[in-house]
Amino acid sequence: MKPHSLSQRTGRRTDKGGHSRGKISSARPKAEKTRITVIDYDADNFLEKEVENLEECVAFHETATVTWINVDGVHDLTVIEKLGGCFGIHPLILEDIMTTSERPKIEDLGDMIYIVFQAVDLRDAGLEVGTEQLSLVLGKNFVLTFQERPGDAFDPVRDRIRRGKGRLRKMGPDYLAYALLDAAVDDYFVALEKIGERIDVLEDELVVDPRKETLNRIHSLRREMIYLRKAAWPLREMVGGLQRLESPLIQGGTNIFLRDVYDHTIQVIDSIETFREMLSGMLETYLSSLSNRMNEVMKVLTIIATIFIPLTFIAGVYGMNFKFMPELEWRWGYFLIVGIMLAIGLVMVIYFRRKRWM
Numbered sequence: 001m002k003p004h005s006l007s008q009r010t011g012r013r014t015d016k017g018g019h020s021r022g023k024i025s026s027a028r029p030k031a032e033k034t035r036i037t038v039i040d041y042d043a044d045n046f047l048e049k050e051v052e053n054l055e056e057c058v059a060f061h062e063t064a065t066v067t068w069i070n071v072d073g074v075h076d077l078t079v080i081e082k083l084g085g086c087f088g089i090h091p092l093i094l095e096d097i098m099t100t101s102e103r104p105k106i107e108d109l110g111d112m113i114y115i116v117f118q119a120v121d122l123r124d125a126g127l128e129v130g131t132e133q134l135s136l137v138l139g140k141n142f143v144l145t146f147q148e149r150p151g152d153a154f155d156p157v158r159d160r161i162r163r164g165k166g167r168l169r170k171m172g173p174d175y176l177a178y179a180l181l182d183a184a185v186d187d188y189f190v191a192l193e194k195i196g197e198r199i200d201v202l203e204d205e206l207v208v209d210p211r212k213e214t215l216n217r218i219h220s221l222r223r224e225m226i227y228l229r230k231a232a233w234p235l236r237e238m239v240g241g242l243q244r245l246e247s248p249l250i251q252g253g254t255n256i257f258l259r260d261v262y263d264h265t266i267q268v269i270d271s272i273e274t275f276r277e278m279l280s281g282m283l284e285t286y287l288s289s290l291s292n293r294m295n296e297v298m299k300v301l302t303i304i305a306t307i308f309i310p311l312t313f314i315a316g317v318y319g320m321n322f323k324f325m326p327e328l329e330w331r332w333g334y335f336l337i338v339g340i341m342l343a344i345g346l347v348m349v350i351y352f353r354r355k356r357w358m
Contacts, residue, residue: 033076034072034073034075034076034079035050035071035072035150036050036057036070036072036079037049037051037072038050038051038057038068038069039068039069039070039158040060040063040065040066040067041169042066042169043169045065046162046169048162051069054079054082054083054086057069057083057087058086060142062141064141065141066141066142066172066173066176067142067143067173068142068143068144068161068176069083069143069144069145070144070154071144071146071147072147072149073147073150074097074098074135074146074148075098080094080097080098080146081094083144087112087137087142088111088112089112089137089144090109093107093109093114093137096116097135100132101133102135103116103234104116104118104234104235104237105234105241106238106241106242106245108245108247111140112138112249113138113177113242113247113249113250114135114137115136115137115138115238115242116135116136117133117181117238118131118133118134118234119131119134119153120184120190120191120231129191129194129195129227130227131227131228132147132148132149133148134146134147136177138174138177138249139173139249140249141173142173143173143176143177143180145180153184153186154180154184156183157176157179172251173249174249174254175251175254175257178257178258178261181239181242181258181261182257182260182261182264185235185239185261185264185265186264188228188268189267189268189271192228192271195221195225195275199275199278199279199282202218202221202282206282206285206286210286210289210290218279218283218286221279222276225272225276225279228272229269229272229273229276232268232269232272235268236268239265242258243258243259299357299358303357303358306348307345307349310341310348311341311344314337314340314341314344
């Protein structure tokens, strides 16, 4: 994906709903309180706190340490505007942050880089996998992340910073941005693993006892795979564009790690395509199984009908009630006809079994 400068981007945008392009608007209901957490660190120092007063964020703007500010909840217009003012974020970027239906992309703004992508949401109690928009702003000494609601894939990154193990505390904000992207991509593998388990269950069910509920679950999984595919393909383009981006904010050593994230996105897409093909094959298997079951039922009914055709003919002949029929007055006529009918039926059953038709 080719990054666009802010001036290019402004030229492409049109007014929506009569709002001036310098203002941002929030159409999302304020369902929860916005929560802001700050992690400030370097190789020797570490600070983590929850910010109640946005003025406290100003103190972290020009520090020599790396500052990570995470915002849970992007519905509060006042909070987003104040935080954007503290770090000099353009109002158009703030509008994109609050618009939670943006396509994954990157924008090089010179003194900062704006990244938006769809992360897998595994927090719901249900089985279905969803996505939520994550926005990331990378600056000279800070990283800002914006999420729709609390709880995320970033907890492993927080733990690594707290423990001070590995290279994270020794690297700059660009490496932190890489670590956050990598954690979000790893969640795709977790989601795909869960979907793979559900596919295994459906495969066993298709073999043993395919039902209408099985078909409904197959269609549900196919919809989820389409949903994940729409999120994963632009994510790959975004990571590839970030890797190729020539910005002083991204050090040369970080590009190697970004290439690793890019490889992971390709693996995610390959897994998604594999699961989609498996689900398509399962759908065909279900339809074939349904058709085979219908054929078995029709075969049984056809055999029964075929056996009774001559018996019905004989019963019809002797049910015409003509006065002069030789067998009507014969003492053993009834037993003879019934015996003949049983013999015909038995011979036909034996014949069908020898032909393996039943």
